[in-house]
């Protein structure tokens with residue numbers, strides 16, 4: 001069975017990013033929408049990313065942001081992937097020439113496969129619990145008995161932590177898990193013990 005990948009999102013401190021790298025996390029998310037409590041300045045994110053060892057993906061998260069801002073962040077940060085978490089169209093998402101993930105607001109989307117079909121160019125999808133127009137990163141989960149019915153890579157997000165990620169993986173078998181609140185002491189401030197526990201819990205499912 002494939003190893004479930006891990007993305008830590010909402011990184012704002014270099015020491016957290018470096019610990020994530022040592023723990024073997026696959027991707028780090030940096031939130032560049034000012035709607036978020038985890039907004040990080042692009043110059044600070046660039047510094048964090050430059051210190052990372054090779055082969056860790058950096059993901060730049062936006063939510064209905066101005067194209068000029070997105071282009072400015074891309075030229076400074078040079079992320080591996082973009083993540084769009086708002087009402088962006090497929091054309092919007094494809095306009096930057098980078099692979100992208102599209103967030104799926106599970107509280108508003110009943111047919112996930114149809115939603116995904118509208119984004120043929122997406123590298124993958126990020127299923128999060130919130131409704132359309134709401135920010136993610138709220139620590140809220142959706143109904144994990146819902147089968148998304150996707151035949152493309154997708155990440156499970158929303159309300160996962162070390163205590164429940166094992167159950168989530170067994171039920172849904174996502175390509176990756178994406179966590180923010182569940183490894184924090186406060187928004188944007190990651191907790192070393194919670195990061196370690198989360199990675200251990202995911203790794204335990206990879207041997208089952």
Ligand SMILES: O=C(O)c1ccccc1N[C@@H]1O[C@H](COP(=O)(O)O)[C@@H](O)[C@H]1O
Nearest residue numbers: 009036135136137138139158159180181
């Ligand atoms: O994290 C945020 O502040 C955020 C803001 C706007 C859109 C998306 C956001 N976060 C994404 O939501 C998931 C789930 O977060 P949580 O674990 O429930 O707190 C997070 O990983 C981001 O991809």
